[in-house]
Amino acid sequence: xxxxxxxxxxxxxxxxxxxxxxxxxxxxxxxxxxxxxxxxxxxxxxxxxxxxxxxxxxxxxxxxxxxxxxxxxxxxxxxxxxxxxxxxxxxxxxxxxxxxxxxxxxxxxxxxxxx
Amino acid sequence: xxxxxxxxxxxxxxxxxxxxxxxxxxxxxxxxxxxxxxxxxxxxxxxxxxxxxxxxxxxxxxxxxxxxxxxxxxxxxxxxxxxxxxxxxxxxxxxxxxxxxxxxxxxxxx
Numbered sequence: 656x657x658x659x660x661x662x663x664x665x666x667x668x669x670x671x672x673x674x675x676x677x678x679x680x681x682x683x684x685x686x687x688x689x690x691x692x693x694x695x696x697x698x699x700x701x702x703x704x705x706x707x708x709x710x711x712x713x714x715x716x717x718x719x720x721x722x723x724x725x726x727x728x729x730x731x732x733x734x735x736x737x738x739x740x741x742x743x744x745x746x747x748x749x750x751x752x753x754x755x756x757x758x759x760x761x762x763x764x765x766x767x768x769x770x
Numbered sequence: 771x772x773x774x775x776x777x778x779x780x781x782x783x784x785x786x787x788x789x790x791x792x793x794x795x796x797x798x799x800x801x802x803x804x805x806x807x808x809x810x811x812x813x814x815x816x817x818x819x820x821x822x823x824x825x826x827x828x829x830x831x832x833x834x835x836x837x838x839x840x841x842x843x844x845x846x847x848x849x850x851x852x853x854x855x856x857x858x859x860x861x862x863x864x865x866x867x868x869x870x871x872x873x874x875x876x877x878x879x880x
Contacts, residue, residue, distance in 0.1 A: 690870075695778070697858050697870030698814065711867060746813060753866050755802040756821060761813035 680749030
């Protein structure tokens with residue numbers, strides 16, 4: 656079956672622009688995570704959904720970041736008024752459920768460059 | 771704040787050798803531990819997870835966990851050039867949200 660997909664794969668934005676990043680999780684996966692990965696660093700947690708409910712958004716760096724998953728499948732991460740420090744790879748991961756031993760399956764990521 | 775520490779490397783080993791990758795974590799409540807491999811420009815993929823003290827083997831890979839020392843390691847036997855990648859350690863505790871280390875870059879040279 657299909658894995659996690661993300662679009663666009665690459666996004667170049669001018670400072671101050673708004674961007675929207677899309678994640679299509681594996682069908683049937685209840686849990687969905689967004690991470691930010693800066694160059695040379697590990698993924699940093701941003702937010703977590705269980706179905707359509709956003710259960711944890713403690714990792715969102717500012718109120719410019721907003722995520723939604725309205726129907727419990729596709730998710731969108733929106734960044735308003737982008738800044739240069741937002742440049743990173745944004746990874747989406749899904750898992751069947753969110754339990755201690757469940758594997759997370761990662762999408763290919765969206766590389767965001769803010770000029 | 772929960773921390774997961776890894777030496778960024780690079781760790782360079784000759785083909786056929788054993789590569790040893792290490793990870794320490796700060797949260798004593800951590801319960802499950804994951805090793806991911808990430809090729810340059812690609813997304814992380816799970817290699818192994820472990821949750822009990824001791825060793826867990828899967829093919830050429832062995833994960834070792836010592837909760838008392840808050841230490842988890844990954845051994846890769848008979849290292850191949852195709853193993854060259856960044857290896858990420860991830861730790862999960864009561865919140866179920868994983869915390870990742872920065873990763874260790876492994877280079878296996880022929």
